[in-house]
Amino acid sequence: MIHILTIGNWITRLLMQEGTKSAGGLSNSEGKGSRPLADEDSQYVALCIQGEPQAFEVLVRRHQKKMFNIAYRMTGNYDDAADIVQESFLSAYKAIKNFRGEAKFSTWLYGIVVNHSRNRIRHASGKAYHEPVSLDADRATGNESRPIDPASGEMPAIDLLVRKEMQEKVQQCINRLEKDHREILVLRDIQGFSYEEITEMLGLPDGTVKSRLSRARSAIKESLKKVFGDLQ
Amino acid sequence: MKCSEIEERLDAYLENFLQSEERAAIEEHCAQCSRCRSALEDLKRTKEVLGKLDEVEPPAWLAEKVMARITAKEKSKGWLQRFFLPLHVKVPVQALAMALVVVISVYLYRSTAPEPGDLARLQPPPPVAGSLNAPAKKDVDTKKRFEQPPRPDTQRAEKKKAQASKVPAGPVPVPVQKAAAVPKGGTRADEADASRMPPVPLKKDAISGYAMTQDAPPVAAPEKAERFKTRGAAPMAAREEKAAECNIAAPEIPRETPLQIIVTSADPSDVARKARGIMMSLSGKEVRERTGNGSIIISGLIDPKRVSELKSRVAGIAMVDEVRTGSGEGPLRPVEVIVLKDPAGP
Numbered sequence: 001m002i003h004i005l006t007i008g009n010w011i012t013r014l015l016m017q018e019g020t021k022s023a024g025g026l027s028n029s030e031g032k033g034s035r036p037l038a039d040e041d042s043q044y045v046a047l048c049i050q051g052e053p054q055a056f057e058v059l060v061r062r063h064q065k066k067m068f069n070i071a072y073r074m075t076g077n078y079d080d081a082a083d084i085v086q087e088s089f090l091s092a093y094k095a096i097k098n099f100r101g102e103a104k105f106s107t108w109l110y111g112i113v114v115n116h117s118r119n120r121i122r123h124a125s126g127k128a129y130h131e132p133v134s135l136d137a138d139r140a141t142g143n144e145s146r147p148i149d150p151a152s153g154e155m156p157a158i159d160l161l162v163r164k165e166m167q168e169k170v171q172q173c174i175n176r177l178e179k180d181h182r183e184i185l186v187l188r189d190i191q192g193f194s195y196e197e198i199t200e201m202l203g204l205p206d207g208t209v210k211s212r213l214s215r216a217r218s219a220i221k222e223s224l225k226k227v228f229g230d231l232q
Numbered sequence: 233m234k235c236s237e238i239e240e241r242l243d244a245y246l247e248n249f250l251q252s253e254e255r256a257a258i259e260e261h262c263a264q265c266s267r268c269r270s271a272l273e274d275l276k277r278t279k280e281v282l283g284k285l286d287e288v289e290p291p292a293w294l295a296e297k298v299m300a301r302i303t304a305k306e307k308s309k310g311w312l313q314r315f316f317l318p319l320h321v322k323v324p325v326q327a328l329a330m331a332l333v334v335v336i337s338v339y340l341y342r343s344t345a346p347e348p349g350d351l352a353r354l355q356p357p358p359p360v361a362g363s364l365n366a367p368a369k370k371d372v373d374t375k376k377r378f379e380q381p382p383r384p385d386t387q388r389a390e391k392k393k394a395q396a397s398k399v400p401a402g403p404v405p406v407p408v409q410k411a412a413a414v415p416k417g418g419t420r421a422d423e424a425d426a427s428r429m430p431p432v433p434l435k436k437d438a439i440s441g442y443a444m445t446q447d448a449p450p451v452a453a454p455e456k457a458e459r460f461k462t463r464g465a466a467p468m469a470a471r472e473e474k475a476a477e478c479n480i481a482a483p484e485i486p487r488e489t490p491l492q493i494i495v496t497s498a499d500p501s502d503v504a505r506k507a508r509g510i511m512m513s514l515s516g517k518e519v520r521e522r523t524g525n526g527s528i529i530i531s532g533l534i535d536p537k538r539v540s541e542l543k544s545r546v547a548g549i550a551m552v553d554e555v556r557t558g559s560g561e562g563p564l565r566p567v568e569v570i571v572l573k574d575p576a577g578p
Contacts, residue, residue: 053302060295068290082291089298090305167285189282214243221278 041105048096056093063106064089066191067113073186074117076175084120088113103200110193111201114183121179166228173223181216188213233261238268242275488560490531490568493543495550500571503550504528507569510545514538517564528571533564542567 041062047055067088072081092112099108174182187193187201198209238261244250245258262269497503504521511519511532519532534542543555546569553572560566 053299053306056302057295057299060298064290064294064298065287068294069287072288073285078288081288082294085290085294086298086301090301093302163286170281170285185282189279190285192283210244210247210249214240217243217275217278220282221274224278224281225274 039104039106042101045096045099045101045105048093049099053093056089056096059105059109060089063109066106067110070110070113070186070191071117073171073174073190074114074183075120076171080120080124081117084113084116088116091116104197107197107200110187110197111203114187114201118179118183121182169227170224173220173227176223177216177219180212181219184209184213185216185220189217233257235261235265235268238262238265239271242268242272245272246275246279488562488566489558490560490566491539491558492554492556492568492570493546493552494554494556494570494572495546495552496572496574497550498574500526500528500573504530504569504571506549507546507571510542510549511567511569514542514545516567526573530569530571531566533566535563536560536565539565539567 041059044055044058048059064085067085068081071084071088072078075081075084088109092109095112099105174185177185183202184198187198188195193201195206195209198204199206202209204212238258241250241254241258245255250258262272495503495507507530508519508521511530511534514534515538516532516534519530521528521530523529543552546552550571551574558566
């Protein structure tokens, strides 16, 4: 009887080990030679590589907001941001087999959306992005309807309006920056990415990122001072 | 440090990139310089403003639309992939198909090309047709062509056939012996001699197609050609078909022409009997006697080494008019003793 129980336990343990192996095999199957993915997306990325598009939906839902905000802050246009995010996800899905796992999947994904945003700015008519925008004439863009996710949900309506107006003016200041300054400012000061992540996303050396960020901050500071007067 | 240098380092100061000494120097300077202090405060405030920008909510339909586009793309990709294979698959498949086509072509070419023997048999015997109707030069050409090793070229065979059938009709009486000498090894001298000889009626052998003794008088060329078709080629084709059905190889047809010793005698039957005896005594095989139109032919197969003995012994029993050297390299050589009746005899 004791023997039977021992054998039963042994079989159960063996089965559990097999189950663990097969589950682990999925996450480790992507890319030989690359270091194993350490981020939470690796499992879904592996499934996508194996040809399961449903797994990509998890990644879309997980990263869409961040990607949308990057695109929106870079372009300053809600509809354009939606288009850019769609295109970026399609590009990412197409190229996911080439993802080697050398960086975090999210970093790779955000790099794609930055590229798409940059291309959109470059190929746009120029009027929307490059010409100086009147700080009082922004209502025609349709941006007033965009849903803002305020930090506090209990803010009085008047404060909300003031805050919204202020934020739109800040966005206009961002829009007036040069493309390079805009993207680095969005990534570092708005989205809060680390310098390491930014160098990976933009493919720039660390020193370039730092100096460019410094110049971008000086430029936005001057722009904000023009709009708001004294920042103190 | 000057104010401009301090302002350049303010950003690094805020990001904590500076060494402690440099940090202390900036703090000391800012404590004394209101302009640099203000610049530092502005920078801090700018960072704050940017950092406090609210997150924007993406449209609710965004994820669904993305997935719908991906699904649609997957479907169209799957459909397209069936028809347009990727290059790394397409190229080897096409190369393999090409190789297969080449192999099949070569196989078909070899399997459908006629056998050299078939080609020769299917052709109307050029000696008879050519000697009957065609000019001498044409006859030589025909012979040359006929003597060439037949190629597996059906077009050529058909061409030859057509050439033979195009020979102009007209009963031109030509000594048939000339034709009999033509097949192989015949020379012009032999032909000239043959023309002097009394006519030896010949007939076409059904199997070999070569002219042999003939019972019937000479006929016009078209008739002969027709007869070749009906008597020669058709039974041969039928026989080969039958052999093929039985999976038995068609018998090899000897391409040898017999050595002919033509003698004249006042008593041909006696000479023929003696000649037959000589052949038998020389271990002749398949010794046969046939007659026709006043001549008696003793044919048989003997050892090539004993041919000279045959000649000398035949010369002992009758006057030898002519010896026609035949051709043959086999262990047994076909010989014929043609006994003609001496017109000057009784």
